[in-house]
Amino acid sequence: MTEAPAATRRKRRGRWWPLRELYDLLSDPSFAILVVIVLAVASIIGLILIDQVPFRGEMARFRYPGRENEPGIWFLIHIVPASPFRTVLYRTLLALLASSLLACTLKRWRRASHLALTIGEAPESAFGPGPGGASSALVWVARAPRAAESIVAALKRSLFAVRLRQSGETTFVSGSRFGLARLGPILTHVGFLLLIIGALWLGAAGVSRQVWMSPGDTAPIPESSLSLALEDFRVETTPAGEISQYVSRVTLFDGDREVKRAEIQVNRPLRYRGHSFYQSSYRQDPNLVRSVSVVVDAAAGETGAPTLPGHGAGRHDAAPQDFAMPVSLRIPWGEWVAVPGTPYTVAIDTFFIDLRIDARGPTLASDEPRNPAVRLSFRRDGEPAGETWYFLFHPDMPVGSGPDLPLRVTDYTPLMATGLEVVTHPGAGWIWAGFAVVTLGTLLAFLLHHERVWLRLQPTGTGESVAWEIALIHQGAAPQAPEFVREPWEASVTPLAIRLLRVLAPDGGRPLRWPGGAASEEENA
Amino acid sequence: MTPTPDSLFFTIAFACYMATLALFLIRGVTRRGVFGGMAVALLAAGAALQTVALLMRWNLSGHLPLSQMHEYASVMSWMAAICLAILVARTRRFEVGSYATPLIIAIMAIASLLPKEINRQLVPALQSSWLYIHVSMAAISEGAFALSCALAIAYLVKAGRAATPPAELSRLDALNHRVISLAYPLFTLGALFAGAIWAYRAWGTFWSWDPKEVGSLIIWLFYTGYLHARYKRGWSGKRAAVLSIIGFAMIILSFVGNLFLGGQHAYG
Numbered sequence: 001m002t003e004a005p006a007a008t009r010r011k012r013r014g015r016w017w018p019l020r021e022l023y024d025l026l027s028d029p030s031f032a033i034l035v036v037i038v039l040a041v042a043s044i045i046g047l048i049l050i051d052q053v054p055f056r057g058e059m060a061r062f063r064y065p066g067r068e069n070e071p072g073i074w075f076l077i078h079i080v081p082a083s084p085f086r087t088v089l090y091r092t093l094l095a096l097l098a099s100s101l102l103a104c105t106l107k108r109w110r111r112a113s114h115l116a117l118t119i120g121e122a123p124e125s126a127f128g129p130g131p132g133g134a135s136s137a138l139v140w141v142a143r144a145p146r147a148a149e150s151i152v153a154a155l156k157r158s159l160f161a162v163r164l165r166q167s168g169e170t171t172f173v174s175g176s177r178f179g180l181a182r183l184g185p186i187l188t189h190v191g192f193l194l195l196i197i198g199a200l201w202l203g204a205a206g207v208s209r210q211v212w213m214s215p216g217d218t219a220p221i222p223e224s225s226l227s228l229a230l231e232d233f234r235v236e237t238t239p240a241g242e243i244s245q246y247v248s249r250v251t252l253f254d255g256d257r258e259v260k261r262a263e264i265q266v267n268r269p270l271r272y273r274g275h276s277f278y279q280s281s282y283r284q285d286p287n288l289v290r291s292v293s294v295v296v297d298a299a300a301g302e303t304g305a306p307t308l309p310g311h312g313a314g315r316h317d318a319a320p321q322d323f324a325m326p327v328s329l330r331i332p333w334g335e336w337v338a339v340p341g342t343p344y345t346v347a348i349d350t351f352f353i354d355l356r357i358d359a360r361g362p363t364l365a366s367d368e369p370r371n372p373a374v375r376l377s378f379r380r381d382g383e384p385a386g387e388t389w390y391f392l393f394h395p396d397m398p399v400g401s402g403p404d405l406p407l408r409v410t411d412y413t414p415l416m417a418t419g420l421e422v423v424t425h426p427g428a429g430w431i432w433a434g435f436a437v438v439t440l441g442t443l444l445a446f447l448l449h450h451e452r453v454w455l456r457l458q459p460t461g462t463g464e465s466v467a468w469e470i471a472l473i474h475q476g477a478a479p480q481a482p483e484f485v486r487e488p489w490e491a492s493v494t495p496l497a498i499r500l501l502r503v504l505a506p507d508g509g510r511p512l513r514w515p516g517g518a519a520s521e522e523e524n525a
Numbered sequence: 526m527t528p529t530p531d532s533l534f535f536t537i538a539f540a541c542y543m544a545t546l547a548l549f550l551i552r553g554v555t556r557r558g559v560f561g562g563m564a565v566a567l568l569a570a571g572a573a574l575q576t577v578a579l580l581m582r583w584n585l586s587g588h589l590p591l592s593q594m595h596e597y598a599s600v601m602s603w604m605a606a607i608c609l610a611i612l613v614a615r616t617r618r619f620e621v622g623s624y625a626t627p628l629i630i631a632i633m634a635i636a637s638l639l640p641k642e643i644n645r646q647l648v649p650a651l652q653s654s655w656l657y658i659h660v661s662m663a664a665i666s667e668g669a670f671a672l673s674c675a676l677a678i679a680y681l682v683k684a685g686r687a688a689t690p691p692a693e694l695s696r697l698d699a700l701n702h703r704v705i706s707l708a709y710p711l712f713t714l715g716a717l718f719a720g721a722i723w724a725y726r727a728w729g730t731f732w733s734w735d736p737k738e739v740g741s742l743i744i745w746l747f748y749t750g751y752l753h754a755r756y757k758r759g760w761s762g763k764r765a766a767v768l769s770i771i772g773f774a775m776i777i778l779s780f781v782g783n784l785f786l787g788g789q790h791a792y793g
Contacts, residue, residue, distance in 0.1 A: 029757035033750050040746040047739045085734045199732065208729060242646040266649035267727045278729040279649075423729040431731060435718050446710040478699065483617055 026103035035100055039093045046084030057082025091200070098196040105189045115450065116182035119163045119174045122454035127471040137471040138493050140511040141460065142504035147468045148173060148457055154503045155453065158496065173455040184445025191438030198430030205426040213248075214285045214417045221275060221422055227253045228277065233418040235282065246279050248418040264420065274424055281419030286353040286367050289333060290413040292374050294346075294390070296339060297326035297406055333415070336379065343380050344403055349387055350375040351412070362389075374409055378402045451476035453496065469512070470504065472497055489514045529641050530585065534578035535599065539633045541571030542606065542626060549622040561619030565610055568622070572606040579603065586643045591660040592651050593644060594783060598636035600661065602629050604668030612672070612700070621697075624682070625675030628773075632671065635781075655723035662715020663741075667776050669708035670748075674773035676701040677766035684763055698761050701769055709748050716741050740779035747772050 014020070025031055049056065053076070055063040060076035067073045081087045127137050144150055148164065148171045155162050160175035211219045213230040220227045231249040238244050245265050252260040252272055262270045270277040329346075331337045336345040355373035356365035365371070372392040378385040380403070388400030395408035456471045477494040485491045490498055492515045501511065548564035579599065582590035590596040609625045612618070647656075680697045683689040720738070721731040732738060751768045754760035760768070 029753055033753050033758070036746050036750040036753070040743050040750070043739050043743045043746065046734075047736060047743070050734065050736075050739075083734070085739075202731070238646050240646070243649065244646055245649050245652070267653045269726065269729065276729055278727075280728065421729045428725075428731075435722070439714055439718065442710045442713055446706055481616070482696070483615070 023103055023107075026100050027107040029104070032097075032100045032104060035093065035096050039097060042084075042090055042093055046090065049080055049084045053080055056080040086203070094196055094200070098193055101189045101193045101196075105186055105193070109186050112182045112186045116179040118179075119161055119176040120452060121174060122172065122456070122473065126454055126473055127456050136515050137456075137473045137513070138497050138501065138511050138515065139469065139471045139513040140501050140505065141467055141469050143467045144504045145466060147470065147504055150503055151455060151457075151470075151500060154500055158499075160451075160453065169459050171455075171457040173453075173457070175453040175455075177451045178448040179450050181444050181448035181450040184441045184443070184448070187437050187441025188445060189441075191434045191436070191441055193434075194430050194437060195434030198427040198432075198434055201427030201430060202425060206424055208421060208423045210280060211420045211422055212283070212417050213420065214288055214415055218253075224275065225255050226272070226275060228420070228422075229253065230418060233282065233416050235416060246282055246418070248279055248420060250277070250420075252277075274426075276423045276425065278421040278423065279418065280421040283367060283417050283419065284353060284369065284414040285417040286364055287351055288415040288417075289348065289351050289374070290415050291330050291332045292348055292351075292376075292409055293411040293413075294329045294331065294376075294407050295326050295410050296329065296341075297408070328410075331376070339405065339407070342403075342405065344385060344405070345379045347377050347379075348374055349377040355389070355391070372412060374412065375400065376402065376407075449476055451496070453500075455500075468504075472500060492516045529582070529643055531578040531581040532641065534574045534581065535637070538571045538575035538578060539630070539637065541567050541574060542602075542630050542633060545571060545622070546626040546630060549619060549626055552619050553623050558617075558619070561613075561617070561622070564619065564622055565613050568606055568610045568613075568626070572603060572610060575599065575603045575606065582643060586645050588647055589657050589661070591656060591664070592647055593640070594780075595636050595639035595641050597660065597664050598632055598639065598780070600664040601668045601671065602632035602636060604665045605629050605632065605671040608669055608672045608704070609675075612704075616700070618696075618700075620683075621676060621679050621700075624679040625672055628671050628675050650727055653723060653727065655719055655726065659715060659719040659723050662711050662719060666708040666711035666715060667780075669704055669711070670769075670773050670776055673701050673704040673708065673769045676704060677769035680766040681763065681770075684766075694762065698765060701765065702755065702761075705748065705751070705769065709752065712741075712745060712748070717745055736782060737779065740775075740782055744772065744775050744779060747775060 056076050057080060058077070059082055060073060060080075061068060064070075064073045064076075068077060084090060151173055152162050152164065155173070155175045158177065160177045161179075162173060162175045165172040165174070207223075209222070211228070213219055213228070213233075215230055215232050218227055218229040229251045231251060233246075233248045235243055236245040236247060248264045250262060250264060250270065251258055252262070252270065260270065260272055264270045264277055264279045266279045269279070327340050329337055329339065331346060331348055333348050336347045338345050350362070351372075351374050352362060352364050353372050354365040354368055354370045356363050356371070362373075362375075373389055374392075375387050375389050377387050386400065386402035388398045388402030390398050390407070390409040392409050392412070395410075398407070452475045454473045457468045458471075460467045460469045474494045474497045477496060479492055480490045480495050480498060482491065484495075487510070489511055545564050545568045548560050548567060552558070552560035552564060579590050579596075582596065586592075591600065605625065606629050609622060609629065613622050676697055680694060680701065683697065684694055720741070724733065724738075725731045747768075751760075751765070751772065754768070755765055
C-alpha cells in the first residue's frame, strides 16, 4: 500500500524525476548553506595542513628517505596532501558550490527579474483585515479633491515607478522603487559562478614559471616565439639604505623583431599578447660578479700559495718585485688589468659565492655568501702565467699555480640576478567578468532595497463634502524608528506611509486604522 | 622602543575609550541619560584624537597608515568607535556602548602592543594604490564586524533577562543585521576582490592560498552562510547573535594569525 503513493509521486514528476530531485537538492538554500559550511571547515583544515605540516605528500618521501613504511611517515605521504587546496576533495566542494549557485540562479531568476522589472498588482485581499481581525493597511480619510494625483506626485518624488488603475469609483495606485535590488542576489550568484569557472580554468591551464636572469642574458619564453633580454637589473635604495624598488630593464623580442622595451618593477608588470612578466625576486648571482677588489701588499708577506689538488700545473716563478706601499686594484669581470710594478696582468676567471672543493673539484655549495672565492688568471708578456684561487674570508690561503704575488682579495661587487615570473592567464577574462558582476550584484543587493506600495482610494462623500478613504500598504521597508515615533500608531507603519498620510492631511490627520491597531471614529474626527 | 610622535594622541584616545566605558557602565547602573550623553561625547573625542594620531602617521610616513599591523588594528578600532558613536547617538541605545566599548579597548590594547615604528619607505610590494583600497576597506569592514559582535553580546545578555521586552530584542537583532549588511559587502569587495586584483598586479596570481587569504575566505564563507541562514531559513535572534560572535572571533584569529602563520601578508 505504501508503494502506490511513491509510484504516483514518481509518475507525477515525470521520467526526469531523478534529475529534478537533484535540481531541487542543489537549489535548496539549506544545501547551499551546508556546502558553504563544509567548504569553510575544509579551508580551516587545509590552512592547518599547509602551515603546520611542512613536509607532506611526496615532499615527505624525500624528507624521510628509507622511512616510508613508518606509520607517521606513511600517513604524511599517502594521506596528508601536498597542497590541500588542489585535492580532488576540495575541488569537488568548489564544483558543488558552483552547481548550487547555478541551480539557485536558474530557480530564482524568473521571479527575481519579474519583481525587478514590473510594478506589480496589490495582492488579493491586501486591504482586508489581517490575521486576528487586525488591519494590515494604514487607512485614513482625506478631503483633498485630487488625492490620487497628489499621491502619485509624492511617490514619484520618492523615485517610485507608479501605475494607476480605475475600477468603478475606486482608484488603485501601485508603486515600486529600486526593483533592481531584486537582481542583486542573482547577479552575485552568477558572478561567483563566473569566478569559480575562471579560477578552475586558470588553475588547470595557467602557466607560471620563474626565470633567473643576469644582465646580458636572453631567455626564450617557452611555447611562444617570444624571448626576453635583460639589459640591466638594479635594486633602488633610499638615502637611508632602505630598498625602494627592484627594476629590471628588459627588451622583449618576437622572433628577431624587437617588440617592447620596458622597466619591470614590483606592481608594474610587463604584459604582451597573453604573457605577463612580473618582478618577483632577486638574488646575488652565485657565479658572476661585476668586479673584484684586490690589494697587493708586500707587508702581508709571502703568500706561499699551494697547488690546488688535482689542478696542479706547477708553479711559475714568483715575482721578485717589492711593494713599498699597498696597491689597490679593481678587476672588472672580463677585463685584463696590469698589476703595478710587475710584468703580470690579471683577470677574473671563475667566481663562486660559496666554494666547496671536493673530489670533483670546485663546486657551488650554496647560494649564500658563506665562502666567496675567485680564481684569477695571470698573464706575463701575453702568455698564460697560471691561475690561483683567492678566498675572501681566508686571505692568507691562496691556492693555485699563479705567480707568488702578495695579493689578497678584499671585496667584490656582486652582480644581481633578477627573478622574473612569466605567467599566462587563460580564464582571467572570466574572473574579471566575475568581479564586475559580483560587484554590481553586491551593490544592488546591499545598497538598494526594493519597496512596493499599494493604495486604494475610495470616495466616501459626494458634492461639496467629497472625501477619500485611503488604504495604504508599504512592503520592503522597516517601521518608523522608535526614536522618531511621535504618536503610538506611527510605530507600526513606515516613514513613507506617514509622509504620504501627511501629504493629504497636512494639519496632522490621524488614521482610521493601522496595522495591528484601530482608532475610534472620534479620534479621527 | 622609541615613542613615535603620534603615540601621545593614540594614548589619550585609548584613555578616552576607557573613560567612555566607565561612563557607559555608570549610565547602566544609574539609568541617567546625562552619563550616556557624556559617554558618547567622550567616545567622539577619542575617535577625533585617534584621527589626529592617524593623520600624524600619514604625514610622517608619506603614505596612508595602513602598512603595519599596529596601523591596521588602530584603523579597525577607530572605525568601530566611529560606528558606535553614530549608532548610539542616533538610536539613544546607550547600553550597546557598554558591550561595544570593551571590544574597542581590546583592539586598541592589541594595537598598542604591536611595533609602532613608522615606515617611511614602503616595501616595493606595498607601493600601490590598491593598498589604500584593499586594506582600508578590510579594516573598516572588520571594525563594523566588531560592532556587530558587541550588538550580539548585548542581545544575548538581554535575552537572558526575562524582563526584556521582545521589541527591544528585535531592535537589537535588526541593528546587528544592518551592521553586518554594511560590513559584508565592504569585506567582499575590499578584503577579497581588491586583494585578489592587487595580487594579480603585484604577484601575477589572483589567489595563492596564502594563510591570510585562506583566513579571509573562511571569514567570508562564514558570513555568507550567516546571511543565507538569515534570509532563507529565518535565522535570527539568539542563533544569529551566536554566529556574529563566532564570526568576529574568526576575524581576531585571522588578524593574530599574521604573527605566527607568516605568509605574504606578514608585514609586522
